[in-house]
Amino acid sequence: MKKKFTVLFIAFTMIFTMLAFAACGGSGGGAAPADEGDKYGEGFVFKHGFDLDYEPYSFIDDNGQNGGFDVELAQAVCEYYGWEYEPVPFNWDAKDAELNAGSCDCIWSGFTVNGREDDYLWSMPYSDNTQKIMVKKDSGITSLADLAGKNVGVQTATSAYTSLTEGDQKELKDTFSDLKVYETYTIAITDLNAGAIDAVAVDVTRAQDAMAEDDGLTVLDEDLGSEIYAIGFRKDEQELCDKINAALEALAADGTVAKIADNYPTIKEYITLGK
């Protein structure tokens, strides 16, 4: 009887192990390209990696769907080639792991080139954006020098954050009383309104979105630096990068890009494609 019992357990353990291996194996072979020659032909599944928390480039729109300038443009590119569009929303701080591990084909989500020039294979730039300091109108802060001794908020892993902590604006940050790092700009801006911080370092487009909803906010004239947005690919994906570039040029030429940009008035003037 005891033997039977032991055998039962060993059998169970083996089943579980096998299930685990089967699951692993299945995932490993899941995305194998069938034919090298026609890898990016019709039916290719384009996995668009993006942050679902980055209005207006990629976010959940009023209909509860994935929306945003980058999402619409990526869908237009897929339509252009007859590709299948697969959204891969990820956490922004895990973007490199997601890209390298192949869960997405590119990072395309208001992705700043400046400071990352050598880290990715970049598409042509499609947007020129600038980082600003947003304050309350009645705060009395009118220049970067006024920020000395103030509490400033920023979203983690954004270019404003990088610029302040290790980039060109590190000296400016040292004049702050404290740099508070938030998970999202929504919470940072709520904190700004609540008086917990004095300013928020943020991309101009995100700042304009916030100002459109709350006219008590304004941005300083001085900026923290400008930034270029492009699509980041793995370095060995030259062919895919070329394809996307060609599609972007074609879509800019036939007016599709301008049409999509019309849906996003706050960033329209920063879109450089087709200009």
Added chain:
Amino acid sequence: MTLSTMLSTMGAGMIRTCLIFVLTLVGSLPLGMIVALLRKSRFAPVRGIISVYISIMRDTPLMLQLLCWYFGPFYLFGWNIGSWRFPAIIVGFVLNYAAYFAEIYRGGIESIPAGQYEAAEVLGYSKAQTFIRIILPQVIKIIMPSVTNEVITLVKDTSLAFTLAYQEVFSLAKQISASQTSFMPFLIAGIFYFVANYIVEIVMKRIEKSLDYYK
């Protein structure tokens, strides 16, 4: 975004949350029993492996474990993890919760006095019969409150799937909150979690009641 769109979008997220919840329970409740019994194995290496497993699962954050399960296959073997997101979440949750359930089961099993095993042996019960017919029914009764606790924790822990950007109800709450600059989605998520757990409480109470044998 209208309230009804918000509710239906987050409702879809709640279904994904429930999917994690159900699959985790289906996997970890039986696996926990196997782990608990293996922990009492007479073969020392098995006992050792099991206790290391339980220690790792309980002593490291579940969030970290989820990241390891998802990104591990790539970093260790260089595999493409394109469709691995959801399976990784389930594997992470099942293995973690099995460790906790195993310890709950062990507590229950060890609370049965040795005299009962001796009596069963005298009466000619085999080891398996003793366990299934005599020990297990009592163990289940003893461990029910602890299991309920763990199940309720699981409902709330499903929100950790946001680490892997799985769009369960809490990830969606965060994302909708960001795009709508509103705290409403968090409030809705809170109500969803409360209702789900309240249902769990009622169901578990029912089960406890149905286990009122030996009274």
